[in-house]
Amino acid sequence: MQKRESYLYVGMDLHKKTHTAVLLNCWNEKLEALVIENKPVEFEKLVKRVNRKALTLGLTPVYGLENAYGHGRSLAVFLLEKGCVVKDVNPALAYDRRRSAPTMKKNDEYDAYCVAMVLIDQLHTLLDAKPADNYWTLSQLVNRRDTIVNDGIRLKNALHEQISTAYPSYRKFFSEIDLKSALYFWKTYPSPMHMSNKTAEDLTAELRTIASNISKSKAALIFGCVQNDGDTLRDYQSSRDFITQSLVRDLERQQSELTQIDAEIEKMLETFDCKLTTLPGVGSAIAGKLIAEIGDIRRFPNADKLASFAGIAPKRFSSAGKGRDESNKQGNRALHGLFYFLAVSMVCVPKSGKPNNPIFYDYFCRKLGEGKTKSQAAKSAENKA
Numbered sequence: 001m002q003k004r005e006s007y008l009y010v011g012m013d014l015h016k017k018t019h020t021a022v023l024l025n026c027w028n029e030k031l032e033a034l035v036i037e038n039k040p041v042e043f044e045k046l047v048k049r050v051n052r053k054a055l056t057l058g059l060t061p062v063y064g065l066e067n068a069y070g071h072g073r074s075l076a077v078f079l080l081e082k083g084c085v086v087k088d089v090n091p092a093l094a095y096d097r098r099r100s101a102p103t104m105k106k107n108d109e110y111d112a113y114c115v116a117m118v119l120i121d122q123l124h125t126l127l128d129a130k131p132a133d134n135y136w137t138l139s140q141l142v143n144r145r146d147t148i149v150n151d152g153i154r155l156k157n158a159l160h161e162q163i164s165t166a167y168p169s170y171r172k173f174f175s176e177i178d179l180k181s182a183l184y185f186w187k188t189y190p191s192p193m194h195m196s197n198k199t200a201e202d203l204t205a206e207l208r209t210i211a212s213n214i215s216k217s218k219a220a221l222i223f224g225c226v227q228n229d230g231d232t233l234r235d236y237q238s239s240r241d242f243i244t245q246s247l248v249r250d251l252e253r254q255q256s257e258l259t260q261i262d263a264e265i266e267k268m269l270e271t272f273d274c275k276l277t278t279l280p281g282v283g284s285a286i287a288g289k290l291i292a293e294i295g296d297i298r299r300f301p302n303a304d305k306l307a308s309f310a311g312i313a314p315k316r317f318s319s320a321g322k323g324r325d326e327s328n329k330q331g332n333r334a335l336h337g338l339f340y341f342l343a344v345s346m347v348c349v350p351k352s353g354k355p356n357n358p359i360f361y362d363y364f365c366r367k368l369g370e371g372k373t374k375s376q377a378a379k380s381a382e383n384k385a
Helices: 039-056 071-083 091-099 108-121 133-166 182-188 200-208 217-231 237-269 284-294 303-310 333-347 358-369 372-383
Strands: 007-014 018-024 030-037 058-068 085-089 315-321 322-324
Touching: 018 039, 018 108, 030 039, 030 108, 030 182, 030 284, 039 058, 039 071, 058 071, 058 108, 071 085, 085 091, 085 108, 085 217, 091 108, 091 315, 108 333, 133 284, 182 237, 237 284, 284 333, 284 358, 303 315, 333 372, 358 372
Parallel strands: 007 058, 058 085
Antiparallel strands: 007 018, 018 030, 315 322
C-alpha cells in the first residue's frame, strides 16, 4: 500500500455533456483544473494531461468519479481500459464535504474539488469502480420496463376517464379494461352509438375471436348495461371516440413492448448464475430488478452487509450506554422496496389456502405470536429474506 504522498488525486464532477476535473496533491493544494466533453476523444486528452502532470511531480494518478455508474460510466470504462486506478465516490460524501465548509459553494469546479478531497481522506476505503457491462445492460432493461409500465398506468387512467362517460356501468362487464377482449371492444365500439345495428349474438361471435371464453351472457350484460345507462351521447362524440381508440392503440403497443422487453430480460438473466426465479412470487421482472440494484453480490462479504446496504437491518441509536434499535431510513430505498415486496409475497396465503412459502409463513406467524404487529412481522420476514 503506497503512502498518500505518492498519489496525484483527480476529482471528477460528472455531467451529461461535460466533466470537470480538479487535480490535487495530498496537502489539498489545487494544481490544475480542466473541463472536457463527455466523449472518448476528450477522455484521451484528459489522461495525457493528467499523466504529464503526474510525471512532472513524480506521482501516481488516481481518479475519483462521483457516481461512476451514471453519467461517468463511459469515462470509468475508458480509464480502466487504460490501466488507471479509479475509485467510485458516493455523491453523499461529496455533498457532506461541501456542507462542512463555513460558506457553502456550488459550482462544477468546487464539486470536483470536494470529490478529490473525499478521495484523499478515504483513499483506502473507497470501492474500486467496476462498471460491468452485463449489470449495466440489465439495469437499462429494467429501467426501460419501469418506464413502459408507468406509461401503461397513465394510459389506463386516461382510458378510464373516456369510457366512464360513454359507458357509466363498464365495470360490470369489463372489470379489467386492458384485457384483449376489452381493448377490442373499446376500439370497435368507443361509444354506444356504434352498437346500434348489433345483436348479442353478433357481439358474442366477435368477442370470441379475441377470447374463446366469452359467453353469450356477457354480451347480453353489455347490452343491458348500455340500455340501463340511458343516452350518454354528447356533442363532438366522434372526437372523443377518436381519443378512446387512440388510447387503445397506445395500450396495445405498450403491451407488445412489455412482452418483448420481458423476453429480453429473461434472456439476460440466463447469463447470470441466478436462481431467484425458483422462489415463489419472483418472476423475471423482480429478479432482474434485484440483480440490477445489488450488482455483483460477491462484493458483500456477508448477508449483514447486504442488509445494511438495502437499509433493511435496524440501526442502533445509543448514548451513554443506553439506546434502542430503530427502523433504518438509509440505504438503497429501491432495493428495500423490492425486499419488502418479496417478503410480503412469500407470507401471503392465496385462495388455495396453502402459503406461497411455508417456511417464511411459519416465521411470520411466530413473530405475530411474539406480540409484533403485522407490519413489524413483515419487516422481520424482509430481513430474513
